[in-house]
Amino acid sequence: MAEPVSTAPQLRLRILFDHAAMMGPGKAMLLQHIGQTGSISAAGRAMSMSYKRAWMLVEEMNAMFRDPLVTSARGGQGGGGAHLTEAGQAVLGLYQRIEMLAATAAAADIALLQLMLRDMSDKK
């Protein structure tokens, strides 16, 4: 009786800049979790991402932008802790606005694409 409700399509954006610099959904979500948890390792865990990969992405973002996006004290008393800088908050905010504007602008055509999909809900 309960038909599985079709969820809205998700739009994932990657922005490719010069010199192989890239900003995408993984980095944006990592920034968001760092802002929420105050910790790079906790942010990584929330995304099922290894500590090593979370650190690598943070270092990549810090090298890519003029100002660092995340400051952190690795280890030490109190176990480190990390937070978004003003630049980090600005980059996250811009990325989220880009996502929202793109999804809004494309919504009608994405709905048309969705209408062309095969109906999978009746598959055994």
Add this chain to the structure above:
Amino acid sequence: MAEPVSTAPQLRLRILFDHAAMMGPGKAMLLQHIGQTGSISAAGRAMSMSYKRAWMLVEEMNAMFRDPLVTSARGGQGGGGAHLTEAGQAVLGLYQRIEMLAATAAAADIALLQLMLRDMSDKK
């Protein structure tokens, strides 16, 4: 003297539907090349993609949409040949319009992000 000219950022879109169905830049470009070359293998070659992967993506798209996007005669006299169906042309056109609308809507914020990047052009 010749400073490397900074190229415009590129926006790459992936649309995630229910049931793990996905439409992204690789599939769209493959459709475009099949339309241009009339051949799945030639389209794959133009993208440095293996014949096997090109076929797999075509089969994935044909299974994902209600109507097939690509029809083909594998092998045989004349070496097969493939072409986009009406549905294939419609999906490609919608995807390209989604790309264009998203890039236009997000252009100002992408430019702001770009302004925050470190200037890499003076790196040795």
